[in-house]
Amino acid sequence: MHTHSVEPWTHDHVFLGHQHLHNERRTWLVVAITAIMMVGEIVAGSYFGSMALLADGWHMATHAAALGIAAAAYLFARRQARNSRFSFGTGKFGDLAAFSSAIILAMIAVQIAYESAIRLFHPVPIAYGEAILVAALGLGVNLVSAWLLRDTHDHDHHGHGHSHGQHHHRDNNIRAAYVHVLADAATSILAIVALVAAMLAQWVWADPAVGIVGSLVIAGWAYGLIRDSGAVLLDASCDKDIETVIRDRLETKGDRVTDLHLWQVGPGHRAAVISIVSDNPLPPATYKRRLRGLRGLSHVTVEVEMCPDPSHAVQQSN
Numbered sequence: 001m002h003t004h005s006v007e008p009w010t011h012d013h014v015f016l017g018h019q020h021l022h023n024e025r026r027t028w029l030v031v032a033i034t035a036i037m038m039v040g041e042i043v044a045g046s047y048f049g050s051m052a053l054l055a056d057g058w059h060m061a062t063h064a065a066a067l068g069i070a071a072a073a074y075l076f077a078r079r080q081a082r083n084s085r086f087s088f089g090t091g092k093f094g095d096l097a098a099f100s101s102a103i104i105l106a107m108i109a110v111q112i113a114y115e116s117a118i119r120l121f122h123p124v125p126i127a128y129g130e131a132i133l134v135a136a137l138g139l140g141v142n143l144v145s146a147w148l149l150r151d152t153h154d155h156d157h158h159g160h161g162h163s164h165g166q167h168h169h170r171d172n173n174i175r176a177a178y179v180h181v182l183a184d185a186a187t188s189i190l191a192i193v194a195l196v197a198a199m200l201a202q203w204v205w206a207d208p209a210v211g212i213v214g215s216l217v218i219a220g221w222a223y224g225l226i227r228d229s230g231a232v233l234l235d236a237s238c239d240k241d242i243e244t245v246i247r248d249r250l251e252t253k254g255d256r257v258t259d260l261h262l263w264q265v266g267p268g269h270r271a272a273v274i275s276i277v278s279d280n281p282l283p284p285a286t287y288k289r290r291l292r293g294l295r296g297l298s299h300v301t302v303e304v305e306m307c308p309d310p311s312h313a314v315q316q317s318n
Contacts, residue, residue, distance in 0.1 A: 016081060016091055016266055023174045024074035030145040030181065031071050034064040037141045041134070056134050062108055063180050066101040070177040073097030088299070091266020094173030095232040101176040102225035105183060109219040112187070116211030123208075128199040135191040142185035149178040171267040172229045179225060183218045190214045235263040238270060242294065246272065249290045254279050256307075271299040277307040 041057030077093040080086065194210035197203050237243070239262060247257050259275035276287060284302040291300060 016077060016089075018268060019171065019174075020074060020078060020267075023171060024071065024078065026148050027067060027071040027074060027174065027177050030148055030177065031064060031067045033141060033145055034060055034067055034181075037138070038064050041137075056138055059108075060138070060184075062104060063184055066104045066180050067177050069097045069100055069104075070094075070173050073173055088265045088271060091269055092232060092264075094171055094267065095229040098172035098176035098225055098229040099233060101180060102222045102229065105176075105180060105225065106219060106222040108183070109215045109222060112211055112218070113215035116208040116215065118208075120205060120208040120212070123204045128195055132192055132195050132199075135188045135195065139185055139188035139192065142181050142188060145181040146178065146185055149174065149181055170228070172225065172232065173267075176225055176229070179221045183221060186217060187214050232264050237262055238264045242270065242297070245294065246274065246291060250274065250276060250287055258305075265299065268296050269298040270296050271301075272297060273301045273303075275303045275305070277305050279307055281306050 038057050038060035041060060073093045073096065077090040080090050083090070190210045190213065191207070194207040198206040232238075243260060243262055246260065246262070250257050255276055255278040257274060258277050259273075261273045262270055265271045272291075274287070281304045284304055287302045287304065288300050291297060
């Protein structure tokens with residue numbers, strides 16, 4: 001929350017999501033579960049000479065690394081939340097982590113597509129029983145992890161259901177962690193279906209074909225994460241509906257909003273810089289009071305200028 005300091009003329013810039021600590025704890029728990037599964041598969045694969053176990057173990061390692069990035073971002077953002085070096089707080093660290101995780105997810109999709117394409121044209125012998133067992137183990141771990149993260153993901157997504165621009169309240173960091181786990185679970189499900197079909201019907205092409213389909217799905221999720229987290233990092237205008245409400249509340253009695261910048265500074269937090277031209281300018285605090293009650297509007301700066309010619313204000317607004 002955006003809280004005031006002891007001095008009435010100063011304030012802090014803590015723009016963390018209201019579920020920040022809860023999301024952090026759940027993410028660290030999923031990191032631990034994924035890491036344990038990863039180590040178990042690598043050790044078992046080395047001991048039993050199973051390439052399937054080894055391959056899945058190292059595949060889990062990439063997801064553990066991505067989830068670790070998400071957890072570390074929560075930790076750093078929380079500990080540095082009041083560090084004055086960050087002009088608008090550390091609320092965007094989650095989006096930076098989400099963007100990085102999305103890049104990793106896209107690389108995984110490319111790797112899966114590449115390996116699947118090779119195996120489509122150059123089939124290799126598959127130990128179906130062992131491969132299905134590995135996929136089932138991975139699926140179990142990912143379903144547990146998805147359940148843990150879905151609790152926070154849904155809570156964060158629906159927590160502001162009655163506000164404007166609901167999707168702009170989304171915590172992209174927890175969303176990225178959730179998508180990583182979901183992608184792994186989807187890959188495991190598709191692999192099990194393909195392996196069973198290949199084993200029963202001798203469709204050797206089924207496994208790599210499903211791998212290509214899975215890579216396209218994962219790439220789509222990665223693109224969505226890159227688009228949404230990138231927009232936050234680049235301070236894209238975050239909510240046209242809120243901009244309209246701001247103008248409606250401020251443009252009264254001939255006052256005109258000549259410049260309006262609205263951007264996201266953290267999950268559920270927006271900042272606004274507003275310039276107003278008026279024939280009878282009021283103190284900035286008066287205009288700020290008109291914006292009270294707009295959920296998610298956490299930091300507002302208002303600049304007011306005198307307009308000697310009333311028609312000039314109208315002209316600037318067009």
